Amino acid sequence: MAIEDIRRLVELEKNGEEKIRRAKEEADKIMKKSEEDALRILQSAEDQKHYDDVFAAGSREINEKSKLIERETEEEIERIRKTAKKNLERTISLIVKRVLEG
Amino acid sequence: MENLRSQIKFMQEIEAKEIIEDATEQARKIVKEAEEKAAKVRSRKTKEVSENLLDKEASELDSTRLEGKRKISDVKFQLQDEALNLAMERLKEISKDSSSSYRQNLKKSIVKAAMKIRAVDLEILVNSRDCEFVKDKIAELKREISKLKGAQVSLKVGEEALNVMGGAIVQDKDRRQIFNNTLEAKLTMARQELLGEISASLFEGMED
Numbered sequence: 026m027a028i029e030d031i032r033r034l035v036e037l038e039k040n041g042e043e044k045i046r047r048a049k050e051e052a053d054k055i056m057k058k059s060e061e062d063a064l065r066i067l068q069s070a071e072d073q074k075h076y077d078d079v080f081a082a083g084s085r086e087i088n089e090k091s092k093l094i095e096r097e098t099e100e101e102i103e104r105i106r107k108t109a110k111k112n113l114e115r116t117i118s119l120i121v122k123r124v125l126e127g
Numbered sequence: 128m129e130n131l132r133s134q135i136k137f138m139q140e141i142e143a144k145e146i147i148e149d150a151t152e153q154a155r156k157i158v159k160e161a162e163e164k165a166a167k168v169r170s171r172k173t174k175e176v177s178e179n180l181l182d183k184e185a186s187e188l189d190s191t192r193l194e195g196k197r198k199i200s201d202v203k204f205q206l207q208d209e210a211l212n213l214a215m216e217r218l219k220e221i222s223k224d225s226s227s228s229y230r231q232n233l234k235k236s237i238v239k240a241a242m243k244i245r246a247v248d249l250e251i252l253v254n255s256r257d258c259e260f261v262k263d264k265i266a267e268l269k270r271e272i273s274k275l276k277g278a279q280v281s282l283k284v285g286e287e288a289l290n291v292m293g294g295a296i297v298q299d300k301d302r303r304q305i306f307n308n309t310l311e312a313k314l315t316m317a318r319q320e321l322l323g324e325i326s327a328s329l330f331e332g333m334e335d
Contacts, residue, residue: 038135
């Protein structure tokens with residue numbers, strides 16, 4: 026084997042080592058990025074603010090339902106008052122009749 | 128020689144490619160595992176939030192409904208009370224009117240009260256306004272009560288005038304047996320016994 030051939034082989038080996046070193050560097054970058062991605066994914070899932078927001082939105086809905094029930098109650102009371110007003114005279118007569126007869 | 132160089136170069140490229148591929152595969156696994164963990168965390172936390180919201184909803188809406196029912200009940204009670212108070216005012220007016228059916232009912236009240244007392248020696252107590260009327264009707268009352276009791280009764284109007292709007296108290300001579308059939312007593316009874324009837328009349332037409 027000529028000296029020139031050996032030199033070229035050494036050169037080739039050096040290039041190869043460089044390629045492997047760059048590949049390892051690239052692999053490290055890929056690994057580091059995946060670990061960062063994984064951390065971000067987990068942090069996103071753990072993010073309490075998101076669940077607090079969901080809870081707050083749910084609480085607002087409950088509050089709306091509660092207000093609706095209160096409005097329905099007020100409407101019911103209004104109907105009761107109107108009905109009682111309409112039937113008041115008849116009811117007084119009934120009580121008077123029952124008391125006098127009793 | 129050239130062939131050897133090609134082989135070495137090829138092997139180096141294969142090794143470099145494998146390093147990248149291994150790292151890519153490992154990275155994919157790390158991300159996949161993280162996504163699986165995240166999905167579990169999300170599921171657990173979402174379930175927690177849902178359960179907390181359900182508890183909150185049940186508690187708050189139950190409380191609001193209960194408060195609503197209490198308000199409705201209070202309003203109904205207040206309206207019934209108003210009707211009873213107005214009825215009492217009406218009774219006061221009726222009892223002052225000697226031409227009204229009150230006098231007729233007063234006689235019936237006395238007979239009814241007398242029938243509740245086992246004794247035959249009876250005394251009638253009324254207010255000062257009704258005193259003369261009852262004295263005028265004492266013979267008639269005596270006949271009717273005696274007939275109903277199947278025994279001759281002794282009946283007199285008491286000296287003491289009651290401070291009531293109307294009606295009568297009937298008692299035996301020893302005051303051991305007393306039947307209070309005054310309008311006030313009957314109204315008190317009505318508050319307890321007629322509440323269902325009063326409620327049905329007052330709120331008739333309401334959709335349940």
